[in-house]
Every structure is written in C-alpha cells, then in structure tokens.
Amino acid sequence: MDHTLKIFNSDVVIVKSHTFLYSGNFVNSLKLLAPSFPSTCTKKPSTSASTARRGSGGRHLQASYSADLNPSYSSNMAPPTSDGLIDSRIARITSAIRVIPDFPKPGILFQDITTLLLDPVAFKDTIDLFVERYKDKDISVVAGVEARGFIFGPPIALAIGAKFVPMRKPNKLPGAVISEEYSLEYGTDKIEMHVGAVQEGERALVIDDLIATGGTLCAAISLLERVGVKVVECACVIELPELKGRERLGDKPLYVLVS
Numbered sequence: 001m002d003h004t005l006k007i008f009n010s011d012v013v014i015v016k017s018h019t020f021l022y023s024g025n026f027v028n029s030l031k032l033l034a035p036s037f038p039s040t041c042t043k044k045p046s047t048s049a050s051t052a053r054r055g056s057g058g059r060h061l062q063a064s065y066s067a068d069l070n071p072s073y074s075s076n077m078a079p080p081t082s083d084g085l086i087d088s089r090i091a092r093i094t095s096a097i098r099v100i101p102d103f104p105k106p107g108i109l110f111q112d113i114t115t116l117l118l119d120p121v122a123f124k125d126t127i128d129l130f131v132e133r134y135k136d137k138d139i140s141v142v143a144g145v146e147a148r149g150f151i152f153g154p155p156i157a158l159a160i161g162a163k164f165v166p167m168r169k170p171n172k173l174p175g176a177v178i179s180e181e182y183s184l185e186y187g188t189d190k191i192e193m194h195v196g197a198v199q200e201g202e203r204a205l206v207i208d209d210l211i212a213t214g215g216t217l218c219a220a221i222s223l224l225e226r227v228g229v230k231v232v233e234c235a236c237v238i239e240l241p242e243l244k245g246r247e248r249l250g251d252k253p254l255y256v257l258v259s
C-alpha cells in the first residue's frame with residue numbers, strides 16, 4: 001500500500017512494497033547489432049584504486065559504446081543523435097550526479113547518484129537510455145547488484161519484459177544461494193544469488209550504478225555464468241576509467257552513460 005505525505009507543499013509517495021514502478025515512452029531503438037561475446041573476467045589490475053579515484057572528478061559527457069554492439073562506433077564516443085549534438089539527456093544526467101570529495105574516506109571522490117534520483121527527468125532519461133539499448137536484445141534476466149543496482153535494474157527489467165534478479169550481499173537471501181567472492185581495495189567481499197532464480201541458457205544484463213575496479217561486476221558475471229546464463233552485457237551509469245574496471249572485464253562488453 002502506498003502512503004502520501006505533504007512536505008513543503010510537495011506530494012511524497014512512500015512505496016512500501018519492494019516493487020519499483022516505471023512508465024516511460026521508449027523512444028527510438030539504437031538499432032544495434034546483436035552481440036556475440038566470449039566472457040571471462042581478468043585479474044584485478046595493479047593500479048592503486050585510491051590514487052586513481054583522486055583523479056576521477058573531472059567527468060566528460062559520453063556513452064561508451066561497445067564495438068561489438070555497434071561496430072561503427074568505437075568505445076568512449078558520445079552517443080549518436082539525430083542532430084549530431086551530444087545527447088542532452090546525458091548532459092542532464094551528468095550534472096545531476098553529485099561528487100562528494102573525501103567520502104567515505106580521504107582521497108575518494110564519491111559519485112552520489114541519490115541526487116540523480118531527485119531529478120525525475122534525469123532519472124527517467126537514465127532508464128530510457130538503457131531501455132532503448134536493451135529492449136530488442138532478447139534479454140530475459142536483468143541482474144542488479146546490491147545496493148545501487150537495485151535502483152536502476154527493476155525499472156529496466158519491467159520495461160524490457162525481463163525478470164529482475166537481485167545479487168545480494170552475504171547472508172541476506174533466505175533460500176539456497178550460490179556465492180562468489182571478489183576482491184576490494186582492501187580485503188574481499190561476496191555476493192549471492194538464489195538458486196533457481198535463473199535457468200541455463202537465459203540471456204542476462206548485469207546492471208550497477210558504477211564500475212570502479214570491476215570486481216563487483218566480475219563476481220556477478222561469474223555467478224550467472226556458473227549456472228549457464230549468457231551475460232550479454234554489463235551496464236553502469238558511471239565509469240571511473242582510472243580504475244581500469246573495463247580491462248578487468250576482459251571481452252565482456254560494458255556500456256556506460258557517464259565517464
């Protein structure tokens with residue numbers, strides 16, 4: 001059941017269910033070629049994450065296109081638009097993301113997507129851009145990584161007619177799980193997926209808000225591939241290129257809106 005509050009003359013709807021709602025006009029598909037990708041994540045590069053993160057504040061407007069998906073565009077090119085200008089939706093998304101220095105610790109430029117969620121136009125544009133790319137790709141699974149992949153994944157899944165599969169931090173899922181450990185800047189972490197959530201032969205998109213070192217996405221890919229799912233592509237709103245997460249993904253295509 002939904003509850004509506006009045007705060008400073010604004011209607012605020014508190015959604016109590018776990019379902020995210022989305023309705024949008026899904027404009028022109030980018031008409032990209034169907035991908036055919038080998039997979040396997042590579043080992044973590046030796047780049048110092050903290051050093052690279054210090055330099056990650058100067059973002060550029062761009063969408064990184066996988067050459068596999070669209071051979072006429074190399075990676076790190078701005079998306080094509082009918083009038084040849086940089087997509088104004090990406091400009092708005094970029095400026096809606098807040099960058100907080102020294103969070104959660106000194107030297108880190110934290111990319112805060114909560115401000116993007118406060119701008120319904122920019123938030124909808126974000127979802128639309130992903131939906132335009134994936135709606136005709138025969139994807140049956142959108143896998144989102146806890147926590148911020150849970151914000152962007154469900155509306156994309158609903159719009160393209162796929163199921164949403166949460167990849168959770170350890171000991172959160174109640175059923176039988178399979179787990180994958182991955183390396184962090186210091187130490188390790190783990191993500192888990194319910195056994196039976198996906199079936200062998202399904203085609204999946206992995207979604208998260210951000211790729212830094214790529215460890216999280218690699219773990220998500222491994223979980224899905226261990227049970228015979230084909231990971232068609234990974235998608236993030238933000239890439240921190242200095243951390244070379246893209247390299248760690250190996251041949252697995254990665255699509256990002258802001259870098």
Ligand SMILES: O=P(O)(O)OC[C@H]1O[C@H](OP(=O)(O)OP(=O)(O)O)[C@H](O)[C@@H]1O
Binds near residue numbers: 147210211214217245
């Ligand atoms: O590419 P990587 O180096 O793996 O880092 C990227 C991950 O880091 C952040 O999540 P975080 O682990 O901070 O968890 P949270 O979303 O629960 O805060 C981000 O949302 C990605 O999931």
Ligand SMILES: Nc1ncnc2[nH]cnc12
Binds near residue numbers: 109110
């Ligand atoms: N700089 C950063 N901002 C937000 N989330 C992150 N996850 C890893 N690095 C991050």
